Amino acid sequence: MLTMPKPSDQAAPDGIQLPAITVRNFSFYYGSNRVLHDISLRIPRNEVTALIGPSGCGKSTFLRSINRMNDLIAGTRSEGEIIVGDAEIHTPATDIVSLRRTVGMVFQRSNPFPKSIAENITYGPRLWGIRDRWQLDQIVEETLRQVGLWEEVRDRLGASALALSGGQQQRLCIARAIAVKPEILLMDEPASALDPIATRRIEELILELKERFTIVIVTHNMQQAARISDRTAFFYLGEVVEYDTTRTIFTNPRQARTEDYVTGRFG
């Protein structure tokens, strides 16, 4: 399992004392097509960082680079560094399974396993060798409580996860992701397929979860990024045009392209 470094006393120019993720001159290629250009940024621990930008700008590719999900696509390669905790993750020595335990992921469409609610939660911990029934039950209750689902499903833990509503399924997927106690949660438009009530619950959950996890979220919903994130990175044509506090990005961005995008004047 990757480890997180201790806080430094040194002042950081970007105000981030303890980055969970440090990206240095990172570029990414699909074949010969360079889709990310020399990205450098630091993502702070226990904050929500939103990645925004028009379709095709590279934000999802960047997100998936943080736990090397792009490795599943043939013909891809990267340059530069992504350091999670204190380890560069694009090295041959990187333990991918361990990386993905440290860096969990939640996708746009809820994708529960066709198993019971409880089995969805215990799947990861079992893979990591936990067999004790009492301990697994504890994990099920603890994680379902963390995502606010416990009271809704406590009497039907053996029921199929597919019987849950869309919003409940997405919260179950978040519970499944945090059941293995990751440090970082990546979310790729986690509420885009949900109705406003379910979206609100997911947003409230994200704000609660940041106390324990570092969250990086891709969203096309500008208001959602403004509501839930502490920092926002604006991606355009594979570059980070601006990365700052969400307050700055949505009230007084420094770059004209950022202002044009967040005000809906292009993209």
Place this chain on the structure above:
Amino acid sequence: MQIHLDQELEILRRELSIMRNLATEALVRAIRALEEGRADLARKVIEGDREIDLQENKIDGMLLAIVGLKQPVAIDLRFLMAAMKINNDLERVADKAASIAKASLEIASPSSLHGLIEPVVTMSGHSALMIRDAFDCFLGKNADHALEVISMDHELNTMNTAFYNTLLDCLRASTTDPATALALYRIASAIERVGDLAKNISEEAVYYIRGEIIRHGTRPD
């Protein structure tokens, strides 16, 4: 969506311009009522304040709808925040005009007040110019000139202090009756306050254009 927002912002600019015209016109009329001793004009200013209140409410309603329905951000949000305050500032300019008109009704014969009306007219012209320029800076996105308008307020304050001393001299010399002097003092104070409101509008213009809060002598972190 953005096209619709731009259209609504344009309509809002027009309504704010109407508000500016109504408020400055009330101020100019109130001073003319004083200068010419015209009670009829003073009463028109007082009665006209209602129309300006309704215009303020109309603009407030538009602002609320745009913020709630369009959820603007960045420069659009700053424009709306500034417009909200400027709308209120202009309504207060109109209130001051009504106060001047009411005070002018208490002055029996302005033509007998040699040397006391002219400074008030000069101050009034200065304050009206400040309102016009501050508002033009807001709509024309001219932060540099908005800062110049703010500095114009010092001049108005100096004129007000000088006028106050003149009134004191008149009272000491018993050349002006106390009731008239008090009415003139209230008028000069109202004009001085109009200068403060112009300064507020200029500060809001700078906030809208540059995103810097400069009220109360503060600078952004």
